[in-house]
Amino acid sequence: MMKEYNVAIVGATGAVGEKMLGLLEDASFPIKSLKLLASKRSVGKVKTFRGQELQIEETTDDSFEGIDIALFSAGGGITKQFSPAAIKAGAIVIDNTSAFRMDPETPLVVPEVNPEDLRKHKGLIANPNCSTIQMVVALQPIREKFGLDRVIVSTYQAVSGAGLHALEELKAQTQAVLNGEEPVAHILPCGGDKKHFPIAFNALPQIDVFSEGGYTYEEWKMINETKKIMGDKDIKVSATCVRIPVMSGHSESVYFEVDDKNVSVADIWEVLKDAPGVVLQDDTANQVYPTARESVGKNETFVGRIRKDVDVDNGFHMWVVSDNLLKGAAWNSVQIAEKMIEMGLL
Amino acid sequence: MMKEYNVAIVGATGAVGEKMLGLLEDASFPIKSLKLLASKRSVGKVKTFRGQELQIEETTDDSFEGIDIALFSAGGGITKQFSPAAIKAGAIVIDNTSAFRMDPETPLVVPEVNPEDLRKHKGLIANPNCSTIQMVVALQPIREKFGLDRVIVSTYQAVSGAGLHALEELKAQTQAVLNGEEPVAHILPCGGDKKHFPIAFNALPQIDVFSEGGYTYEEWKMINETKKIMGDKDIKVSATCVRIPVMSGHSESVYFEVDDKNVSVADIWEVLKDAPGVVLQDDTANQVYPTARESVGKNETFVGRIRKDVDVDNGFHMWVVSDNLLKGAAWNSVQIAEKMIEMGLL
Incomplete structure (x- = not known):
């Protein structure tokens, strides 16, 4: 048994x-x-x-x-x-x-x-950290095959990551704005910080408190945790973490450079289509790409909008989405x- | 007279x-x-x-x-x-x-x-294009002083950029979700495209239709227009354009590399504080940074969260916000x- x-x-x-x-x-x-x-x-x-x-x-x-x-x-x-x-x-x-x-x-x-x-x-x-997990799930199969030199990520993070009270705040503020009233902020961007700003119909470029070099702790988490999880201190990682009025589902605009200069988008697709925990949703001709709303309630990390950088041969962009309360x-x-x-x- | x-x-x-x-x-x-x-x-x-x-x-x-x-x-x-x-x-x-x-x-x-x-x-x-204007207003004074080699931008664009009907759609969908109903999409991400997805409490990585290389027209606009406005085809520009549930005010996470490797954040502040059309809002110790909500109704471009890249000496990150219907x-x-x-x- x-x-x-x-x-x-x-x-x-x-x-x-x-x-x-x-x-x-x-x-x-x-x-x-x-x-x-x-x-x-x-x-x-x-x-x-x-x-x-x-x-x-x-x-x-x-x-x-x-x-x-x-x-x-x-x-x-x-x-x-x-x-x-x-x-x-x-x-x-x-x-x-x-x-x-x-x-x-x-x-x-x-x-x-x-x-x-x-x-x-x-x-x-x-x-x-939630935003780190989904990013490394998407990057690891690429790294294993082609090497990974550099990552620049800008996040579009859901409010549920700040807890149930923050989610209630988003809903109350949103209803207030729709009613033509002033939204009241008590929690976001960060419960422990001094000032609070409305998240309803807004984007707040602060998650957690500010720390060294003008980066927030959330940004440092993405930077340091990525290196620790991948076991490689030399991967260049930089992050901008932003809270947006989404209830659940973090989205990320991820730029990355692989070591191999001859990699194509088709090569990346090939690696990601069977990667563990990854669902590839990338067919722009049919408007297929992941969105926060569609990720809710699912355990996988969804990846789409994979493009070669316009100028840099080994640079790529992708859009990575996952339910921050589940895989995150x-x-x-x-x-x-x-x-x-x-x-x-x- | x-x-x-x-x-x-x-x-x-x-x-x-x-x-x-x-x-x-x-x-x-x-x-x-x-x-x-x-x-x-x-x-x-x-x-x-x-x-x-x-x-x-x-x-x-x-x-x-x-x-x-x-x-x-x-x-x-x-x-x-x-x-x-x-x-x-x-x-x-x-x-x-x-x-x-x-x-x-x-x-x-x-x-x-x-x-x-x-x-x-x-x-x-x-x-x-709206998203291009605010970015070049913020980048040009930096470029004049320190040279500009490369730009990678991820946008957080407001719905009013897609017109008044799209704005009504955002409001109706948002109220539906708050009422526990299914949001109905007829316009976004792009009126002229085949499929429509809810923008309420979501992030849509498509603005305008898809074009060459997996990029949208909106992304190509940012790439090509930036080079044309700055009169320099050699500036490397890449973009990921995303619609978020904000009524007005585009935000942008902008990574840029200057030619001069000895530039500090203080140098960038010095250049931007008196730059035409720019309002510098960058004091993280006091949670001062621009937000879409605060930009509405104002003609200026607001810049904050300026940080040196963690790994690249001539790389910087900043957060650029402006009212897309006004300066945009x-x-x-x-x-x-x-x-x-x-x-x-x-």
């Missing part, structure tokens, strides 16, 4: 936690028991899982007794506070926050890209757990 | 025509008479101008008798049909469509960048007329 696992979701009432619950519903994931953890104020709420009602419990150091897999997605502070207890209790922590992503001891894993890094874990595996968060976390089972690590 | 001019607006009921009317209200523009022209179905509609009621008249070959300046913004077909009669009648045509932009005989002018090209006109001056269309056209008066060409 296949082994079954005791699983906990920390942050079960959040945007990502809810998607994790939905993904685990799938009967193929071998669950013995599921524990839903959140903050004190969610205690008593009930979620349905595989026909059973599950009470939300408060996360404490004692929550992880007997847990095999703890999926954390409740903010970096919660991971820092409770992951040691979870690991001590024998659980593998799969963390969707940025708390340990750049920790040299912590594998940062996208199963399509660097599954072997899972073997190096010391109890905690970090799930990369919940699905990648669940997929890490599945991959660890498959690799005999769990 | 200052000379006064007989002005006609062709396409006076459109999104851009209405903005032209608003700009000409400004008492500083020396108008003797204003004629509002449109298609037959708008005849009889009335607009108020400087306290007077003006009837919309049908555009015919006889419409331009005595007209000094004809501002065209009613689609390329209308320009091709009626501009010869306007020129023959002695009018200077300032055309906001793409009909003659790449015609070698036609100056393509952004007054801050290449005003001297106005001297070469043969009756018609082309107004560049109506204001640039009116400004061309003003500049021609100033230069004694009218």
Whole structure:
């Protein structure tokens, strides 16, 4: 009989936690028991899982007794506070926050890209940033075949990445504008920052707070995490991260340069059409390209609009779209757990 | 006494025509008479101008008798049909469509960048594409000081650029989604194309129809027009043009490489802070950067988020925003007329 696992979701009432619950519903994931953890104020709420009602419990150091897999997605502070207890209790922590992503001891894993890094874990595996995941899923097959020298990405990121309250803010602001009223901003661009600006019918070139060199943390995440996941510090990566009024589904305009100067668009298509986790949607004659709206609810990364740069022989442009709450968060976390089972690590 | 001019607006009921009317209200523009022209179905509609009621008249070959300046913004077909009669009648045509932009005989002018090209006109001056104008306004002062080798732009374009019907579509679709209904698409991404996709809470990587090399016409416009306006075929330009659910205000993520390898962000600030038509809004410590929403109703091009590329010494990123109906269309056209008066060409 296949082994079954005791699983906990920390942050079960959040945007990502809810998607994790939905993904685990799938009967193929071998669950013995599921524990839903959140903050004190969610205690008593009930979620349905595989026909059973599950009470939300408060996360404490004692929550992880007997847990095999703890999926954390409740903010970096919660991971820092409770992951040691979870690991001590024998659980593998799969963390969707940025708390340990750049920790040299912590594998940062996208199963399509660097599954072997899972073997190096010391109890905690970090799930990369949403915008990074979909980009490396699209770039890795190209990199393996043709080498990758440089990446410049501009993102078109959905509001659900900032959480359920931000999504409510988008809807309320949008309705206000349609009613001819002033939109009120309390959360975006970044809950922890000083000023807030309307996202409704707008584009905000700030995701997370500002950091070194005029880049935001979100941009640094894309830069640093891409290099770590690909295991190559020499890949040139630069990013501009922008929030747009989309509920779910991140889109990215990705420029990249391969090492091989004789690559054609057809060569890239050939590589991507069977690449793991990638769906190629690229037929401009029939207006076939990915969009955020069409990506919602799907686990794959969708790639289209692949073009050779007008001037640079080894330069290409592409449009990469994925559901930021699924491949960008919940699905990648669940997929890490599945991959660890498959690799005999769990 | 200052000379006064007989002005006609062709396409006076459109999104851009209405903005032209608003700009000409400004008492500083020396108008003797204003004629509002449109298609037959708008005849009889009335607009108020400087306290007077003006009837919309049908555009015919006889419409331009005595007209000094004809501002065209009613689609390329209308320009091709009626501009010869306007020129023959002695009018200077300032055309906001793409009909003659790449015609070698036609100056393509952004007054801050290449005003001297106005001297070469043969009756018609082309107004560049909205997304091109704001980009070259921001790049030209940098280019003059440090040289410009390469540009890669990803756009975040507003729906009003596709006309008033597209704007109504955005609003109707948005309300539908908020009501939990399916959004219906009839116009976007491109009125003349076969398939239509919802723009509400979405990002559409298609503006205008597809053309050579997998690029859209909008992308080719940015590539070719930038080279023509700057008078330099060797500048490398590549573009990805994307429509997002913003009503007005185009945003652009612009990567550029200067010739000089010793340029700092402070050097770029220094050049842009007094550049014509540019407003520098770049203070990330205080979350100061331009947004589409804040640009609406203003004639300037707003620039912020200027950063050095992480890996390439002469590479920089910036965020460029402008009201696509004003600097991107109506204001640039009116400004061309003003500049021609100033230069004694009218």
